Amino acid sequence: xxxxxxxxxxxxxxxxxxxxxxxxxxxxxxxxxxxxxxxxxxxxxxxxxxxxxxxxxxxxxxxxxxxxxxxxxxxxxxxxxxxxxxxxxxxxxxxxxxxxxxxxxxxxxxxxxxxxxxxxxxxxxxxxxxxxxxxxxxxxxxxxxxxxxxxxxxxxxxxxxxxxxxxxxxxxxxxxxxxxxxxxxxxxxxxxxxxxxxxxxxxxxxxxxxxxxxxxxxxxxxxxxxxxxxxxxxxxxxxxxxxxxxxxxxxxxxxxxxxxxxxxxxxxxxxxxxxxxxxxxxxxxxxxxxxxxxxxxxxxxxxxxxxxxxxxxxxxxxxxxxxxxxxxxxxxxxxxxxxxxxxxxxxxxxxxxxxxxxxxxxxxxxxxxxxxxxxxxxxxxxx
Amino acid sequence: xxxxxxxxxxxxxxxxxxxxxxxxxxxxxxxxxxxxxxxxxxxxxxxxxxxxxxxxxxxxxxxxxxxxxxxxxxxxxxxxxxxxxxxxxxxxxxxxxxxxxxxxxxxxxxxxxxxxxxxxxxxxxxxxxxxxxxxxxxxxxxxxxxxxxxxxxxxxxxxxxxxxxxxxxxxxxxxxxxxxxxxxxxxxxxxxxxxxxxxxxxxxxxxxxxxxxxxxxxxxxxxxxxxxxxxxxxxxxxxxxxxxxxxxxxxxxxxxxxxxxxxxxxxxxxxxxxxxxxxxxxxxxxxxxxxxxxxxxxxxxxxxxxxxxxxx
Numbered sequence: 001x002x003x004x005x006x007x008x009x010x011x012x013x014x015x016x017x018x019x020x021x022x023x024x025x026x027x028x029x030x031x032x033x034x035x036x037x038x039x040x041x042x043x044x045x046x047x048x049x050x051x052x053x054x055x056x057x058x059x060x061x062x063x064x065x066x067x068x069x070x071x072x073x074x075x076x077x078x079x080x081x082x083x084x085x086x087x088x089x090x091x092x093x094x095x096x097x098x099x100x101x102x103x104x105x106x107x108x109x110x111x112x113x114x115x116x117x118x119x120x121x122x123x124x125x126x127x128x129x130x131x132x133x134x135x136x137x138x139x140x141x142x143x144x145x146x147x148x149x150x151x152x153x154x155x156x157x158x159x160x161x162x163x164x165x166x167x168x169x170x171x172x173x174x175x176x177x178x179x180x181x182x183x184x185x186x187x188x189x190x191x192x193x194x195x196x197x198x199x200x201x202x203x204x205x206x207x208x209x210x211x212x213x214x215x216x217x218x219x220x221x222x223x224x225x226x227x228x229x230x231x232x233x234x235x236x237x238x239x240x241x242x243x244x245x246x247x248x249x250x251x252x253x254x255x256x257x258x259x260x261x262x263x264x265x266x267x268x269x270x271x272x273x274x275x276x277x278x279x280x281x282x283x284x285x286x287x288x289x290x291x292x293x294x295x296x297x298x299x300x301x302x303x304x305x306x307x308x309x310x311x312x313x314x315x316x317x318x319x320x321x322x323x324x325x326x327x328x329x330x331x332x333x334x335x336x337x338x339x340x341x342x343x344x345x346x347x348x349x350x351x352x353x354x355x356x357x358x359x360x361x362x363x364x365x366x367x368x369x370x371x372x373x374x375x376x377x378x379x380x381x382x383x
Numbered sequence: 384x385x386x387x388x389x390x391x392x393x394x395x396x397x398x399x400x401x402x403x404x405x406x407x408x409x410x411x412x413x414x415x416x417x418x419x420x421x422x423x424x425x426x427x428x429x430x431x432x433x434x435x436x437x438x439x440x441x442x443x444x445x446x447x448x449x450x451x452x453x454x455x456x457x458x459x460x461x462x463x464x465x466x467x468x469x470x471x472x473x474x475x476x477x478x479x480x481x482x483x484x485x486x487x488x489x490x491x492x493x494x495x496x497x498x499x500x501x502x503x504x505x506x507x508x509x510x511x512x513x514x515x516x517x518x519x520x521x522x523x524x525x526x527x528x529x530x531x532x533x534x535x536x537x538x539x540x541x542x543x544x545x546x547x548x549x550x551x552x553x554x555x556x557x558x559x560x561x562x563x564x565x566x567x568x569x570x571x572x573x574x575x576x577x578x579x580x581x582x583x584x585x586x587x588x589x590x591x592x593x594x595x596x597x598x599x600x601x602x603x604x605x606x607x608x609x610x611x612x613x614x615x616x617x618x619x620x621x622x623x624x625x626x627x628x629x630x631x632x633x634x635x636x637x638x639x640x641x642x643x644x645x646x647x648x649x650x651x652x653x654x655x656x657x658x659x660x661x662x663x664x665x666x667x668x669x670x671x672x673x674x675x676x677x678x679x680x681x682x683x684x685x686x687x688x689x690x691x692x693x694x695x
Contacts (some may be wrong), residue, residue, distance in 0.1 A: 001393055001444045003385050003622045069384045264694060272693065282692040283644075286637035293615035298389045304388060314611040317604075334621075366597070372607055373600035377580045382595040 013073050019050055020081035028086070028257050029084045031344055032207040037122060037164040040087035044119030052091065053117040056246070061101055071246045079253020086250075087159040092116040092123035094247070095239055096169045102238040103227045108188065112167070120200050124165035126189065126213060127157040129234070132159075134367045136171075137180045137233070141215065143172035143187070145222070145229070150174070150187060152195075152218040158361075162198045162211040165191050175230050186232035188224040195219070205353035206274045206341075207228075243308045245298025252291050255319075255326055258351070259284055262330050271333060284326055291319050308377035317368050320358040329353035387618045389448065391580055396441075397448050400427070409666045410574075415458045418645050423487025428465050432485055436478065442602040443559060445671035447566040451614075454570025454646075457539050457674050459506045461561045464493040464514040467555070471523050472516070477552035484512075492526065495680055496547060504530055504543045505677070513548075516561070517641045519632070537673040546629035556637050557683075562617070562624055565638035569613040569670050571678075575653035576606040578668060584656055591689040602652055609645035616641050636691035639682040646675035 021047055026087035030036040047053045055074050057063020066074065086093055097116050100108055115121040132139040141154025152172055162168070168189040175183015189196070195218040201210040227235035263281055264273040272281065302308040331338055331352035341349050359365040373379040389397055403425065408415045412602060415422070422428065429444055439445075446466060453462050468491035472481035472527055483489040490535020492507035494515050504526065513524045530545030580603045581593030595597045620638040623631040650672035654661035661668050682688070 001388060001389055001448075001618060001622060003628075009384075101695050117529075121559075125582035233632035267660075276688050278693060282689045283640060285633070285692040286688075287612070289634060289637035290612040290616040290641045292427075293387070293619040294612060295614040296385050296619060300385070300387045303384075303386070314608050315615075318608050318612055319465075366601070369601040369604035370597065373594070373597075377576075377603055377607055377633070379580065379583060379594035379600050379603060380592050382597065383591055 006055050008071065012070055013077060016074050016077045016133045016192045020077055020083060023050060024081045024083045032209055034164065034171050037088055040118040041091055043084055044089050048118050051197055057097065061109060062117045068244055068246065068303055072249060072299060074251055075246060075249040079250050080305045088122045088164060091125050094123065096123040098242050099226065099235060100227060100240045103235050108226065115150050121166040122161060122164055123167045123169060124162040126157045126159060126168045126170035128156065130155060132158050134364055139171055139173060140177065141172050142183060145297060148222050150222060152215040152220060154215050156213045159211040160209050162213050163200060167191060171232050175313040181233040183230050184232035186226045186235040187220055187222055187276060188226065193218050203352050203357065210365060228244065237375050245295055245308045245312060248315055249295050251319060252295065255323055256288055259288060259326050262333055266333060280329060284329060287322050291315065294318060310371055315366050315373050317365055324355045327352040385614060393445060393448060396445060398405055400449055404424035404452055409559050410457050411670055416461060417486050417597060428483030428487060432469060432473065436615060437482060438485060441563065442454040443625040450563045451570040454567030455496045455574040457670055460493040460494060460540065461491065461506045464491040466559050466563065467514050467521050468523060470559060471555040474555045482591055500546060501544055502544055502547050506540045507543060508541060516557055516681055519557040521557050521560050522554050523552045524548045524550050537677040539670055539674055552663045558624055558632060559639055560619055561635050561639050564678050565617045565642040566641035567678055568646040568675060569617045571675050572610040572613045572642060572649045575671050576610045579603055579606055579653040579656040599656060602656055606649050606652055609649055613642035613645035632691040636688045640688055643679045643682045643684065647679060650675050
């Protein structure tokens with residue numbers, strides 16, 4: 001246990017801070033629509049030009065190849081500077097790219113990785129289905145091999161930014177229908193392929209980010225398969241091996257800023273003199289500090305063990321539930337003015353309604369608690 | 384870099400503390416107050432005194448590790464009181480007193496005012512000195528005559544009531560005190576997580592271990608999540624305090640708040656997870672609950688935490 005801030009780290013922090021203060025867009029990110037996609041492409045391109053794209057990606061694939069401490073500094077300063085979230089580049093940067101780095105062919109890497117970093121291609125995820133949510137291994141979208149193509153039929157759901165995406169990481173069943181984890185294939189789907197249809201789903205916060213995707217005899221070249229045919233489950237899980245504990249830092253810093261803004265409002269309008277408000281605010285501030293420390297603990301584990309195991313789920317659940325409490329606090333604090341929505345803005349109502357996504361996306365809190373129970377605590381699986 | 388995991392030396396210290404307590408002071412079976420000479424001989428009481436003064440020369444991080452185990456094994460609060468009294472004595476120029484306390488020949492106990500005239504003393508039968516924590520200061524008092532024995536809501540300690548005496552001159556910084564409280568609460572949060580989880584693995588109903596049922600599994604997961612938050616935050620707060628960083632008061636206050644919640648809520652859940660056994664005196668879960676509630680009285684839950692966390 002120790003804190004040791006080197007001169008190198010201080011200089012790096014200053015470099016990051018300077019670059020961000022010169023480059024972070026001053027206008028807020030549009031909530032949805034093609035203008036959001038354009039905004040995200042621009043911001044990704046600007047980061048690439050500055051040499052800050054793919055900070056955790058290896059240099060040989062165009063990334064910055066930063067160590068864990070430097071990644072943490074970048075992410076902290078990123079949040080502090082009010083830089084936009086990864087937005088529609090989240091799947092490309094956090095999931096599809098790392099999967100290709102781990103399991104892609106040389107041709108796949110050469111074609112896709114730099115396009116992602118340069119802000120040229122947005123990726124979406126085609127994992128969940130109407131009949132396979134938490135039980136992902138029950139997926140039934142079929143792919144038949146015909147010559148040198150896969151022919152896909154079926155449907156995916158909760159396809160975030162599918163309506164603006166260029167590519168999709170798609171899980172299809174190539175083996176027997178009831179094969180569970182076996183017989184699944186991970187394939188790159190070009191969203192412009194004939195037979196792909198994307199229908200919008202508006203969420204409870206009133207924006208269009210989610211979609212349902214339909215596949216009608218969609219022909220995908222076999223050269224787009226990542227890993228082996230029928231080995232897609234392991235390919236999909238490959239990114240878990242890259243988890244190093246830094247994944248939550250940007251969210252946590254963003255939340256810290258939101259809470260600080262709420263605290264200032266509460267001080268300015270006197271709400272903080274209400275002891276119930278003060279106590280709630282103090283608890284949220286304490287939990288926010290705890291979530292940062294949980295990231296630090298996970299990074300310490302990853303430094304030692306090379307990777308972070310299921311223990312990372314502890315902080316992930318804690319963060320997602322805290323985000324909901326912070327958003328609810330902001331909504332409560334707004335008082336009667338919460339009746340009014342500010343059109344197309346991240347007002348208190350938007351933050352609150354949107355926060356319900358946190359304990360659903362990427363695994364519900366219930367599934368994550370199963371993971372903690374079974375893989376962290378060693379409790380038995382149910383019969 | 385920031386490393387929140389004990390290094391080799393710290394781990395060795397931790398192992399020696401744990402193995403001593405596991406052997407000599409299993410929870411609910413022994414009173415650590417009776418082991419004082421052995422504890423003094425191990426050097427725990429002078430852990431953070433400089434080696435030139437006969438101490439071990441370690442810091443806030445090691446004291447945090449010691450008191451985390453103190454919480455896990457429900458060690459007498461006099462251990463924390465003594466560590467704080469030693470610091471007080473050293474910081475106020477009473478080196479001889481510090482040496483006697485660290486050597487186990489003089490005794491300190493934790494106390495808390497009941498009203499303007501009286502205070503409660505915890506495990507103070509042998510104590511010559513009383514330690515109180517007020518807002519951000521630690522104060523020492525001479526213990527009056529034994530005082531009036533009372534029944535304690537924490538049956539792991541002896542409680543007495545005595546008139547408040549005059550404090551000794553000077554005071555010491557209270558942040559270390561709040562940190563050590565948080566450390567014990569963290570140890571309790573980890574202990575109840577382990578207690579409930581181990582029970583859920585062996586207790587069978589409907590033909591399988593109850594831990595296979597999601598209602599139980601998720602409750603255990605919650606214990607793990609809260610204990611993780613407490614451990615991470617208390618570890619980081621200890622380092623901030625050791626390095627005297629500007630954020631140390633807020634980090635320690637956060638640790639006290641998060642660990643207090645983890646310990647109390649966790650102990651309550653551990654009782655429930657043991658079923659009717661959890662309601663018995665024999666099951667140790669209630670001992671953790673009672674100690675957690677005792678300690679939160681010293682966590683500055685009111686104005687101190689709020690000021691440190693949301694300072695205007």
